[in-house]
Amino acid sequence: MDFGLRDEQKMLLDTVRRFIQQELQPLEQGIEDSGALPREAALAVHEKAKALGLWAMNMPESVGGGGLSAVDRILCEEQFGHTSDILIRRAFGNVYEPLLECRGEQRARWLEPAVRGERTCAIAITEPGAGSDAAGIQTHAKLREDGCWVLNGAKHFISDGEWSDFFLVSARTGDKEISMFMVDKGLPGFTVGKDQKMMGLRGTPHVELFFDQVVLEPLALLAERGQGFKLAMGALNVVRLAQVGARAVGKASHVLEQMTAYATERKQFGQKIGDFQMIQTMLADSVIEVNAARWMVLQAAWKLDQGLDAREDIAMVKVHAAETLGRVVDRAVQLFGGMGFCKELPIERYYRDARIYRIFDGTSEIHRGVIAKQVMKKGAALHDLHR
Incomplete structure (x- = not known):
């Protein structure tokens, strides 16, 4: 694996970095x-991001996207971690990979406008009774004799619900069958509920969705019936690596830069606090953990680019990057002292924003279980081999 940056990668990252610094950070x-x-x-x-070609960078060039490799996207996503979640969503877009399953008229109606930035979308999987257990959803769609579907149920914690024009909704279409539908906002029986206010991630709406006898035309079914869980898990794996793993590394790196600057400027007892061994330990531990998380993210992305199975790697990334971010921002609050707890500086905001990373898109506990099962499976295989 060679992670030396090519000239075109350097140009892309420089464009993204300058856009974030000049256009987004001043709004935070x-x-x-x-x-x-x-x-x-x-x-x-x-509009500014679209003009620079920064919208829908994750989509293939064949559909009008940026055509970035997994590694290229990860490099950009790390930069995205240097600003607020809501600003990244508005500037760079969430065009979810399941939309690539669109065929024929579906492409012109949902995929292509989303890639062009003319229509925005959100993915709706989580329900009040089904968080980490995505297979436990109760929202259901019943097929009518005329080929239309009737959708009933509710979703919550749906990011960008107020902003989005349509939704990728997972629904049960049989006892053991989950499908995915493209549901336009404004359909009769479809209502967007309240914004569920969060401890962090200010400005990013997380809303409830309610479906009461919503009639969906046959064209609304994405891919084949029964493929919804596979599509959802595929989308979540991308989110876990890019929007959780890489962004967590970016956020931790951004905080670390501010910790280092403060440690060299702030004086106590007649010397810079960075000269104290305990502060040096905080900085050293943070550097070690951030760099370890960065290499884990890059390795998983490289595997995806090689067509290899990276699911176990992504589970490890989700746990390690999320928890690294939590430890780094906790140290930052301690290092900044009273100012770290004060709203005058952004440190307390970083602390609040970081806490969700260990929860959304699969909790750390869920992913540890996935990793442990893989370890035991490999151990059993080795045992059988050497018997």
Whole structure:
């Protein structure tokens, strides 16, 4: 594996980095103060990102996307971690990979407008009774004789629900069968509920969705009936690696930069606090853990680019990167002392935002279980081989 950056990668990262610094970071404090990103500002960064070719970079060139490899995307996602979640969503877009299953008229109606940034979408899997257990969803769709589907149920914690024009909704279509549907906002019986306010991630709406006898035309079924769980898991694996793993590394790296700067500037007892051994230990441990997480993310992305199975690697990335971020921001609050607990600096915001990383898209406990099962399976195979 060679992770030396090519010239085109350096140019891409420089463009992304400058866009974040010049266009997005100046908006962060306003979002924190008001709890929302004004629609005018959202549309402005959306249009600027599109003009630079930064929208839908994860989509293949064949459908009008940026055509980035998994490694290229990970490099960009790490930079995305240097600003607020809501700003990244508005500027760079969430065009989910399951949409690549669109065929014929579906492409013109849902996929292509999403890639062009003309229609926005969100993915709706989580329910009040089905969080980490994505297979336990109760939302259901019943097939009518005319080929239409009737959708009933509810979702919650759906990011970007207020902003999105349509949703990728997982629904049960049989006792042991889950399918995925493209559901346009505004259909009769489909309502968007309240924004469920969070401890962190200010400005990013997480809403409830309610489906009451929503009639979906046959065209709304994505891929084949019964493929919904596979599509959802595929989408979540990408999210876990990119939007959790790589962004956690980016956020931790961003915080570490501020810790280092503060340690060289702040003086106590007549010397820089960075000269104290305990502060040096905080910095050293953070550097070690961030770099370890970065290499884990890159290795998993490299495996995806080689067509290899990276599911176990992604589970390890999800746990390690999320928990590394938590430890780094906790050290940052301690290093900054009272100022780290004060809203005058963004450190306390980073602390609040980081806590969700150990929960969403599969808790650390769920992923540890996945990893342990794989370890035991390999151990049993070795045991059988040497018997």
